[in-house]
Amino acid sequence: MQSAARGPSPRVSEAELKCKNDECEFYGNAQWGGYCSKCRKIVASRAAKSESRLRHQHDSFSGHDRSGASYSSSGFSRFEEKRRQQTEKKPKMNVFKKSPSPKEPASCITLAASELEQLKQENASFFRTIDQQVEKDIAATCRSHVDKIAAVAELKSVDELEKQIQQVYKLLVNKMDAFKIYSRLSAEEKDQCLIYAENYIMTCLYTSLFCPPTTEDENKDLIIQNRIRQLSWVNAEHLECKISETEPEVRELVYSAITEILSMDSARAPNEKLSCVVRCCGAIFRLLQVAQGGPASADDFLPALIFVTLKANPPRLKSNINYISRFCNENRLVSGEAAYYFTNLCGAVSFIEGIGAKSVNLPNDEFDQYMSGKVVPVSTWDSALLMCESMRVINEQLTTLEDLEKRNGNTLSTASLLHQEILAFQDDICSKLDALVEQAPLILRPIKEPTELDSENPLTESLPPPIVPQV
Structure with a gap:
């Protein structure tokens, strides 16, 4: 209880983030016992060899000390166990024979299409x-x-x-260094291909x-989630955090940071x-600068991350931290910006x-x-959330209104400019038409009436009779 009451410190030095191996310069990881990925493998390999050697010695010693009766009993037990397994296996086989699946289960590639x-x-x-061929080859x-790993995923341990x-x-990585199709790629392009x-x-x-x-990931998720709920009263002042x-x-920057860390699960x-x-x-880091x-200094970063x-x-x-630790390219977790941030996140969880x-x-x-909930302290952050939530919404609405006002002003100015252009275009067309009329005026001539020789005309009755030719 005393050690729990003492607890860790929210401030760590750069050296404390490094691997436990003093000769290693990479970042360590609390999930790996303080070692980096490379040193962890070496330590795990040595432990496995030592355990295997001890197990072999124990089996050899037990074999020499075993009596005939115990050997017979052990053999009979193995026989009973084998017969029990065969008995349990038969109904399962019959079930599969009676209800065959009409379709093959969808592959993980199809499900993730x-x-x-x-x-x-x-x-x-x-x-x-x-080169498009690079994408096809990758x-x-x-x-x-994927097909090979998916076929044995349920049969192998997570390690x-x-x-x-x-x-x-x-x-x-070796393929990109050896194949001709990747020879023209730079180191950055190869790294991008590896990320893809x-x-x-x-x-x-x-x-x-x-x-x-x-694994016990799910149980650990519930434990840390309940732990964080118990610590909901902790504020920036408790952590000596400059927020x-x-x-x-x-x-707003705290909201952004919270949104990003929540998006990790999706x-x-x-x-x-x-x-x-x-x-x-x-x-x-941006909110610390503000x-x-x-x-902002690195000493102030970890308390803010904990907050x-x-x-x-x-x-x-x-589960997310273990998923990254296990299956992310280990080279990204030992050095660089991402490794530094991830190491601090693991440190925050350990704290x-x-x-x-x-x-x-x-x-x-x-x-x-x-921690027991008997006393609920007044949290500055929670109070700020309650009191300023309306202000935050108002600020968002004001920002939206400012944007709409700006866009409306741009629309009005564009419409005014368009109106002026239309008037100028109209004046230009009218002036050109006037000049054209002056150069080629339109002359209206009287319409000629058509003459119809065979039509009946009352004036023809007053004409003399036609001359009759005389022979």
Whole structure:
């Protein structure tokens, strides 16, 4: 209880984010025991070899010490177990024979067709700049690996699947370095192709690899979610976080950060989830700059990230973090901006899990009352949300009205200009017509009446009779 009350500190140094291996310069990860992905594999491999050696020694010792009666009993037990398995297997086989499936189940590629089409459209402009054959080759390679992994996804452990996925990434890198079709691509273009391949593969395998039933991810999600609910009273002051909870611009950036970290759950590929983390942390750095009126320091970043995580309470937080840790390209999690942000997110979650009274500068009794719900403190942030929600809506409406007013002004000015152009066009046409009339005036002549020789005319009766020729 004392250690829980003491709790971790919300401020960590750059060195504390590094791998536990002092000789390694990569970022560590709380999900990996403080090691980076490379050192974690080395430590896990050594532990597996040691465990295998001890198991072999134990089996050898047990074999020499086994008596004949125990051996016979063990053999009979194995026989009974085998017969029981065969008995259970027969009804299952009969069931499958009686009710055959009329159609093959849809493949994961077919189920993810709409997401793959969207992914293809998002990268269409990129592949047009290099070569369409590259996209076709990557898609064909990804489909081949997806089919192989999907066929064994339910039979392998999550650690085995993680190794297989990481091996696929390495094979893709080697292929891009060896095949002629990729020889003209730059390092940045190859990295973009690798990101596309990762998104393609993991979009297809998302339903099989996210929160697999063989893990405790779902239970951990519920635990951390309930933990964050208990800590809903924690505010920026408790975390010594330099966030002005009543400043409108800061609140808007907090909303943006919360939106980004919540969107992590809707993304399917690990790299897309990692991008949500990067955008969330970018919004946090911007709000710190606004709150401090200058550049934000790394020491102030982690408390702000903890604050945003507590206020957002992201769904399936542990599952998303483990999904990124397992299946994102490990090279992106050991160095660079994304690795730094993700390491801080893991640190924020670890802080929330072990937060104590000393972590938030409170006496133990007061902390316990807050955690039990007996006392509900007045939260500046919650109060600001309640009081300023209407102001936020009004500000949004005012912004919309300003935009409409601006657009209306532009429309009126455009209409006035168009009216002036119409008048000028009318005057120009009239002047040209007047000049044309002066040059070629229209002369109206009398209409000639047609003469009809055979028509009856009353004036012909007064004419003399026709001359009769005489011979």
